[in-house]
Amino acid sequence: MQKSLHIDPGKCTGCRQCEMACSYEHTGTFNTSDSRIKIFEFHHEGRNVPYTCTQCAEAWCLNACPVEAIKVDVLTGAKVVSESVCVGCKVCTIACPFGTINYKQETGKVQKCDLCGGDPACARECPTGAITFVDADWTGLERMRQWAQKTDTQAQV
Amino acid sequence: MALARKLLRVNLTKGTCVEEPVNQDWVRQFLGQRGLATKYLASEIDPKIDALSPENKLIFTVGPLTGTMAATGGRYSVVTKGPLTNAIACGNSGGYFGNELRSAGWDMVIFEGRSPTPVYLFVENEKAQLLPADEFWGKSVWETEGGLKRKHQDPQIRVSCIGRAGENQVLFAGIVNDLHRAAGRSGVGAVMGSKNLKAFAVRGTMGVSSIADPKAFMAAVKAGKKVLADNPVTGQGLPKYGTQVLMNVINEMGASPTRNHQDVQFEGARKISGEAMHEKRETDGKTHLVTNQACFGCTIACGRISRIDETHFSVNTKPEYWGASGGLEYEAAWAFGNANGIDDLEALQYCNLLCNEEGFDPISFGATVGAVMELYELGVITKEEIGFEAPFGSAEALCKLAELTARGEGFGKILGQGSKRLCEKYGRPDLSMTVKGQEFPAYDGRALQGMGLAYATSNRGACHLRGYMVSPEVLGIPVKLDPQATEGKPEMLKAFQDATAVVDSTGLCLFTTFAWNLNDIQPQIQAACEGDWSMESLLAMGERIWNLEREFNLAAGITGKDDTLPPRLLNEPCKTGPQAGMVAQLGKMLPEYYQLRGWNAEGVPTSETRTRLGL
Numbered sequence: 001m002q003k004s005l006h007i008d009p010g011k012c013t014g015c016r017q018c019e020m021a022c023s024y025e026h027t028g029t030f031n032t033s034d035s036r037i038k039i040f041e042f043h044h045e046g047r048n049v050p051y052t053c054t055q056c057a058e059a060w061c062l063n064a065c066p067v068e069a070i071k072v073d074v075l076t077g078a079k080v081v082s083e084s085v086c087v088g089c090k091v092c093t094i095a096c097p098f099g100t101i102n103y104k105q106e107t108g109k110v111q112k113c114d115l116c117g118g119d120p121a122c123a124r125e126c127p128t129g130a131i132t133f134v135d136a137d138w139t140g141l142e143r144m145r146q147w148a149q150k151t152d153t154q155a156q157v
Numbered sequence: 158m159a160l161a162r163k164l165l166r167v168n169l170t171k172g173t174c175v176e177e178p179v180n181q182d183w184v185r186q187f188l189g190q191r192g193l194a195t196k197y198l199a200s201e202i203d204p205k206i207d208a209l210s211p212e213n214k215l216i217f218t219v220g221p222l223t224g225t226m227a228a229t230g231g232r233y234s235v236v237t238k239g240p241l242t243n244a245i246a247c248g249n250s251g252g253y254f255g256n257e258l259r260s261a262g263w264d265m266v267i268f269e270g271r272s273p274t275p276v277y278l279f280v281e282n283e284k285a286q287l288l289p290a291d292e293f294w295g296k297s298v299w300e301t302e303g304g305l306k307r308k309h310q311d312p313q314i315r316v317s318c319i320g321r322a323g324e325n326q327v328l329f330a331g332i333v334n335d336l337h338r339a340a341g342r343s344g345v346g347a348v349m350g351s352k353n354l355k356a357f358a359v360r361g362t363m364g365v366s367s368i369a370d371p372k373a374f375m376a377a378v379k380a381g382k383k384v385l386a387d388n389p390v391t392g393q394g395l396p397k398y399g400t401q402v403l404m405n406v407i408n409e410m411g412a413s414p415t416r417n418h419q420d421v422q423f424e425g426a427r428k429i430s431g432e433a434m435h436e437k438r439e440t441d442g443k444t445h446l447v448t449n450q451a452c453f454g455c456t457i458a459c460g461r462i463s464r465i466d467e468t469h470f471s472v473n474t475k476p477e478y479w480g481a482s483g484g485l486e487y488e489a490a491w492a493f494g495n496a497n498g499i500d501d502l503e504a505l506q507y508c509n510l511l512c513n514e515e516g517f518d519p520i521s522f523g524a525t526v527g528a529v530m531e532l533y534e535l536g537v538i539t540k541e542e543i544g545f546e547a548p549f550g551s552a553e554a555l556c557k558l559a560e561l562t563a564r565g566e567g568f569g570k571i572l573g574q575g576s577k578r579l580c581e582k583y584g585r586p587d588l589s590m591t592v593k594g595q596e597f598p599a600y601d602g603r604a605l606q607g608m609g610l611a612y613a614t615s616n617r618g619a620c621h622l623r624g625y626m627v628s629p630e631v632l633g634i635p636v637k638l639d640p641q642a643t644e645g646k647p648e649m650l651k652a653f654q655d656a657t658a659v660v661d662s663t664g665l666c667l668f669t670t671f672a673w674n675l676n677d678i679q680p681q682i683q684a685a686c687e688g689d690w691s692m693e694s695l696l697a698m699g700e701r702i703w704n705l706e707r708e709f710n711l712a713a714g715i716t717g718k719d720d721t722l723p724p725r726l727l728n729e730p731c732k733t734g735p736q737a738g739m740v741a742q743l744g745k746m747l748p749e750y751y752q753l754r755g756w757n758a759e760g761v762p763t764s765e766t767r768t769r770l771g772l
Contacts, residue, residue, distance in 0.1 A: 013396075013448075013449060013450055013451035013455075013458035014450055014451050014458075015451035015452070015453070015454060015455050015456060015458060016231075016253075016256075016451075016453055016454060017226065017454065017456065020225075020226045020454065021226065023364060024226065024375075027364075028366065028371065029364040029365065029366040030224055030225050030226055030364050030365040030366075030368075031260060031362070031363065031364020031365070031366075032256070032260070032364070033260070033361075033362035033363075033364065034364065043336060043462075043480075043481065043482065044480030044481050044482065045447075045480070045481055046447030046448045046450075046462040046464070046481035047448070048450070125226070127382065127386065127456035127458075128458070
């Protein structure tokens, strides 16, 4: 069974623990610039929104890559960049409709979310449950449950 | 050491930016942020200088846990000599600026001299430039932040800057970052303005990689986060109500200074409380509060984001204020509200927005308005002088006074000098509710004896963030103390003052201490930093910092005689509530406090104390 990152922006406080956790997991450094997940603040709406790769089933980045540097991790379903193969051409950054694969000046390669091999640090460290890692078939489960709770039908006696 | 070990010295007179190593002997004695910057300031300036002269220096500084995953590890401080108090000034702020500065690789930036023309400092990692700020001078904090991001075509730049209040050298002007977080008190913004320094913009992409023991650090951080999450104050009260959780609590305790400290309970408190911010308005059916917001790295998230009522008289023709923005914290709500007998939540929020937009301290502003309103009611200040009627309870007067102060126009010029100078000007210094020139925050020093002592002895004038005796006297943290008792207060206060100096030197937020004590913080520092950071060494460091600040103030000409409270607090008893009849019994506590501190009867550290602390 595969799992997906599930994001509930309504719960995000903008604390950046996810960005720190992501950078620490991948680089051993606390550096939000190295994070594959980003928080966007819409100040005048009072909203913070975490955003990262959704691991498209048919991934634009993977299909666009001319050197087949992006492969599917069969265990997690993540689309993973192989740094040793990537030539830094950035075609994938043009192909991705969501902007969630990005070029890094320091490495000369692209980077994106790889689901941390199946235990995403961002979800682990999020203090409010705005980022969770749930059954990929049931990302809507919690929202369904909330609406289900609002139905006022009583069980028939 | 977890710090990057380099500082940037910016000479505004010459227009130079020079890198220097950080003095490692001082790091071992003072750790970082408040402690270390105070050591630099005390070593580099004559404490007697005019705070607004080019001889003063302005230091921006982070702590060893700033920019790390430690919960609340995003703080920075601004340290200088304060023009409001002529004492040491140290403003501490959250938001995201502190992390950005740390991520750019700098532990400290020291501004010295005065630029001949308006400038801003732009730091991109190791590259630092002073650039012309003519296009931003005369602009608000909000316009400046937006303008800098547009100019450099980089929305990820973080900006700390002054608004028109700092430019006009309002003596309680603050420095604002991320639109609504501020190094707010003692007039640090006026110092920035006096240097013709409009803004400090920074983009840091290097991160923090020098944690001494990463594995131990992550374990300590995880344990700390759990304590915060499980604690009812940091886990529930603060996220839901913010610091405004205190409005009704303090008022019911009879400890809420009202109408310039004439009363200790405000009949309108409920209407401006954290609870009221959750209630739907009659006008538009919306709640005042939109959401809570965290600063960088914070797992508490006490910040308030509010939306003002568009139909309110203060903003009904000003759509620029209609969006959500930084909302009322307890101190601001109290200072605009209780201090002036005003229960109009929307008017308070308008003043709060002006404070953020133009960069001035809501506590000192609101408390000074309290003095104005009392003097107005006494007939000492007339309607003609102010330009309009200004009795207690007038939300209209409050809003107009905020506008005049922000713009430095008319009566706002006098108000912008603060309560002490204003009351002296009108021949009633007794009505200034200040210590060492700085206005009281939101707790009455008669109702809470320990807070009275804390105010009298605070190194930056009246302040709740230098020894928060509200914790034991109201909240029972870490133990419940009788607010009316004087016994045991000097000892507890000393411990709080020293521990607070430690927290302010780490990069962490003081609010963690609603749940944490130093035992929770020590493992995080020890794992992050090389060297000995045992409890013993940290406690000694806190005491060292406190005494260093004290010595700075003594050298500036502030003496033990200034460790006092206004006559109203010493002589006029609380009229109502559980503390009715109480006055501040400072004389019963101060000698014991001096003795515990190792100071002589004049409040001067003895040579034994100085030697013991390595000063």
